[in-house]
Amino acid sequence: MATQTSATATPARAPASSPGGFFALVTEWVTTVDHKKIGIMYIVYALLFLVVAGVEALLMRIQLAVPNNHFVDPETFNRLFTMHGTTMVFFVGMPILFGFGNYLIPLMIGARDMAFPRLNAFSFWISAFAGFLLYFSYFAGSGLYGAGTAPDVGWFAYAPLTARVFSPGHSTDYWTLSILLSGIGSLGTALNIVATTLCMRCKGMKLSRLPLLVWLYLVTSCMAFVAISPLTAAQIMLLIDRYLGGHFFDTQAGGSAVLWMHFFWIFGHPEVYILVLPAFAFANEIIPVFSRKAIFGYPAMVAATVGIGFISLGVWAHHMFTVGLGPSANAFFTFTTMVIAVPTGIKIFNWLATLWGGNIHFATPMLYAIAFLFQFLVAGLTGIMLSASPFDWQLSSSYFVVAHFHYVLVGAILFMIFSAFYYWYPKMTGRMLSEKLGKWHFWLFLIGFHLTFDFMHIPGLLGMPRRIYTYEADRGWAIWNLIVSSGAFIQAIATLIFVYNLVHSWFKGEVAGPDPWDAWTLEWSVTSPPPSYNFATEPVVESRRPLWDLKHPEDPDASYE
Amino acid sequence: MSSAVAVPHQPAEEWTQPSRGVVGMACLIVAESAIFIIFVVAYIFYTGKSLTGPTPQQVLDLPIFATVCLLSSSITVHFAVHDLHLNKVARSAWWLAATILLGGIFIVFTALEWYKLIVHDNLTIRTNLFGTTFYSLVGLHASHVLVGLLMLSLALIFAIRGKVTHHHAERLEVLSLYWHFVDAVWVVVFTVVYVLGR
Numbered sequence: 001m002a003t004q005t006s007a008t009a010t011p012a013r014a015p016a017s018s019p020g021g022f023f024a025l026v027t028e029w030v031t032t033v034d035h036k037k038i039g040i041m042y043i044v045y046a047l048l049f050l051v052v053a054g055v056e057a058l059l060m061r062i063q064l065a066v067p068n069n070h071f072v073d074p075e076t077f078n079r080l081f082t083m084h085g086t087t088m089v090f091f092v093g094m095p096i097l098f099g100f101g102n103y104l105i106p107l108m109i110g111a112r113d114m115a116f117p118r119l120n121a122f123s124f125w126i127s128a129f130a131g132f133l134l135y136f137s138y139f140a141g142s143g144l145y146g147a148g149t150a151p152d153v154g155w156f157a158y159a160p161l162t163a164r165v166f167s168p169g170h171s172t173d174y175w176t177l178s179i180l181l182s183g184i185g186s187l188g189t190a191l192n193i194v195a196t197t198l199c200m201r202c203k204g205m206k207l208s209r210l211p212l213l214v215w216l217y218l219v220t221s222c223m224a225f226v227a228i229s230p231l232t233a234a235q236i237m238l239l240i241d242r243y244l245g246g247h248f249f250d251t252q253a254g255g256s257a258v259l260w261m262h263f264f265w266i267f268g269h270p271e272v273y274i275l276v277l278p279a280f281a282f283a284n285e286i287i288p289v290f291s292r293k294a295i296f297g298y299p300a301m302v303a304a305t306v307g308i309g310f311i312s313l314g315v316w317a318h319h320m321f322t323v324g325l326g327p328s329a330n331a332f333f334t335f336t337t338m339v340i341a342v343p344t345g346i347k348i349f350n351w352l353a354t355l356w357g358g359n360i361h362f363a364t365p366m367l368y369a370i371a372f373l374f375q376f377l378v379a380g381l382t383g384i385m386l387s388a389s390p391f392d393w394q395l396s397s398s399y400f401v402v403a404h405f406h407y408v409l410v411g412a413i414l415f416m417i418f419s420a421f422y423y424w425y426p427k428m429t430g431r432m433l434s435e436k437l438g439k440w441h442f443w444l445f446l447i448g449f450h451l452t453f454d455f456m457h458i459p460g461l462l463g464m465p466r467r468i469y470t471y472e473a474d475r476g477w478a479i480w481n482l483i484v485s486s487g488a489f490i491q492a493i494a495t496l497i498f499v500y501n502l503v504h505s506w507f508k509g510e511v512a513g514p515d516p517w518d519a520w521t522l523e524w525s526v527t528s529p530p531p532s533y534n535f536a537t538e539p540v541v542e543s544r545r546p547l548w549d550l551k552h553p554e555d556p557d558a559s560y561e
Numbered sequence: 562m563s564s565a566v567a568v569p570h571q572p573a574e575e576w577t578q579p580s581r582g583v584v585g586m587a588c589l590i591v592a593e594s595a596i597f598i599i600f601v602v603a604y605i606f607y608t609g610k611s612l613t614g615p616t617p618q619q620v621l622d623l624p625i626f627a628t629v630c631l632l633s634s635s636i637t638v639h640f641a642v643h644d645l646h647l648n649k650v651a652r653s654a655w656w657l658a659a660t661i662l663l664g665g666i667f668i669v670f671t672a673l674e675w676y677k678l679i680v681h682d683n684l685t686i687r688t689n690l691f692g693t694t695f696y697s698l699v700g701l702h703a704s705h706v707l708v709g710l711l712m713l714s715l716a717l718i719f720a721i722r723g724k725v726t727h728h729h730a731e732r733l734e735v736l737s738l739y740w741h742f743v744d745a746v747w748v749v750v751f752t753v754v755y756v757l758g759r
Contacts, residue, residue, distance in 0.1 A: 191585055200578070203576045225591045229593070229595035229599070232596055233596040236596075236697070241693075244686050246697065248603060254689075254690050
């Protein structure tokens with residue numbers, strides 16, 4: 001117990017206190033294979049790109065705030081939405097989720113590191129390199145041709161726009177290569193997560209006792225193999241077209257532009273679920289702890305997750321209803337898209353049942369989790385609307401679609417990421433984030449989010465297409481766009497409060513101790529931050545909530561299994 | 562507190578988990594399969610859609626001997642692993658050498674085929690859709706064969722230098738899984754490109 005007291009009094013910050021100064025510190029972080037350090041580097045690098053891509057979004061919102069605006073020129077606008085989308089998906093969403101996974105999974109299953117620590121470091125560095133490669137295009141994209149800087153082909157880069165003829169210069173090559181490399185990094189980390197989960201569990205951690213977070217990361221990683229690989233293959237084809245003169249997507253030589261759409265969305269739609277399952281994973285850990293109840297329906301949650309994993313592989317062409325695939329294909333993809341609402345609905349009901357009758361604590365992580373529940377429901381409902389192909393014909397490529405998927409990506413995923421920050425920051429740093437600033441962050445971000453994305457549906461219904469550079473005043477879109485843009489700035493202010501909170505609490509935050517939330521999973525059994533070896537002796541577990549068993553020996557979970 | 566989470570009630574039961582090497586390789590194989598599936602789908606989708614010649618019927622010959630060599634190498638690598646498990650390192654090295662030889666013959670035949678196609682039949686990757694899809698699919702497979710040969714050669718060098726014991730049998734087994742996968746992909750490529758697509 002003496003160790004516990006000393007550990008709580010001064011959170012051990014090995015890097016900051018290590019002798020040798022700045023250079024030694026950098027060397028330590030660059031050469032590390034520790035899953036916790038790699039996880040934190042993933043998260044920091046994702047936050048960096050979150051700010052960059054967020055600024056790009058703000059620039060677009062300034063441009064669209066009023067009709068006939070010329071704040072940026074049309075070419076810049078094309079680059080902005082391309083870079084915003086690409087960055088947010090590949091260099092914010094993926095790394096931040098892999099970062100939390102990297103950090104938490106070994107701790108939660110009682111392991112000392114990932115299954116392949118060096119592969120882990122390789123995956124991180126190649127992903128980071130890919131992100132910087134994408135932004136290097138701003139300096140080098142014009143190449144010898146003097147045409148274009150950053151990529152401007154949109155984040156799904158439809159053929160034949162990406163052909164040499166229509167995209168001269170190197171901007172599209174930077175896009176292709178950076179996605180290819182980040183794909184390799186993602187596959188490496190996904191492989192690592194699967195191997196860690198299946199092979200590194202401590203004694204007694206049967207698959208039926210895995211924390212739900214680990215289960216969901218397992219499913220998401222398995223999906224990555226079958227979803228990201230097709231994108232990698234498609235990028236290789238695009239490179240063959242652009243560099244070797246191939247004809248995969250060259251319509252002049254009999255190639256098919258629609259084939260690229262299929263290949264891209266075979267990746268693109270499962271990718272949404274790859275991003276959202278970790279958000280569900282956070283909710284699965286956070287909602288029970290702040291409801292003071294065990295999760296409702298653990299087996300149903302696992303089954304629903306696996307169900308989502310399989311069904312999500314068969315819904316991709318709902319992005320392509322307007323292509324004209326024919327009535328049977330449209331009916332099939334409408335059906336599968338609606339079916340995926342069933343397992344997702346099971347999850348929502350299970351979370352509600354977990355809340356039901358619970359002793360709910362409205363700490364900041366829980367506020368975000370509850371907002372997530374409502375917003376994810378709305379996002380799912382507009383998803384059902386769009387899954388009906390006749391409805392989609394009216395609204396495809398309109399701001400309604402943009403509002404729908406931002407409701408998922410921001411309203412569900414980003415809200416749960418913020419929730420995860422407030423929940424696990426004490427574990428990672430040894431200090432609590434400020435609750436006061438957290439509440440400010442939450443309410444401001446909530447208001448900003450709803451101003452932006454609730455009202456964004458309306459210009460979509462009124463016919464405003466996505467990706468347009470500007471619009472005429474007589475369309476009736478102006479007021480809605482102004483509201484949307486002002487909401488974006490409220491979100492930006494809230495995010496600044498969040499960043500300030502992260503930095504401020506690192507130095508001045510309240511000392512957390514090993515288990516500030518009175519939680520039940522193994523990561524809370526070690527000091528905050530955990531020692532580099534995680535567990536001095538390998539833990540043994542006998543139920544899904546090992547810390548509950550430890551704290552309540554008179555009524556252990558194990559006796560109910 | 563950083564010490565064990567002690568919940569010592571039941572006597573520790575038998576606790577076995579799968580080998581991480583095998584699981585890791587299985588994951589890699591699933592991911593690689595997805596890549597190959599996309600290339601195979603593109604090949605099938607574009608079969609007969611080339612706007613100009615040459616066509617597969619005109620230029621492709623069945624690579625029977627190369628196929629027999631490659632598929633036999635799955636058997637030899639199996640014996641290499643088997644003998645290493647029994648700590649017969651020298652025999653294992655001979656089987657490895659045989660595997661590398663058979664894989665090498667396959668690659669030489671592919672090279673000769675490509676030489677014929679490029680020089681005599683004027684079929685390059687930019688000639689038509691057949692050229693684009695053929696060279697990318699067969700080339701993707703051949704590059705996997707080359708990676709496998711490189712890894713097998715490393716294993717052979719280690720074995721010759723006496724660095725290999727039966728403790729490494731599991732690692733060689735993981736490598737052999739990759740090699741079996743490369744062979745299995747060839748069965749698909751052979752069927753699609755040389756049988757159905759011709």
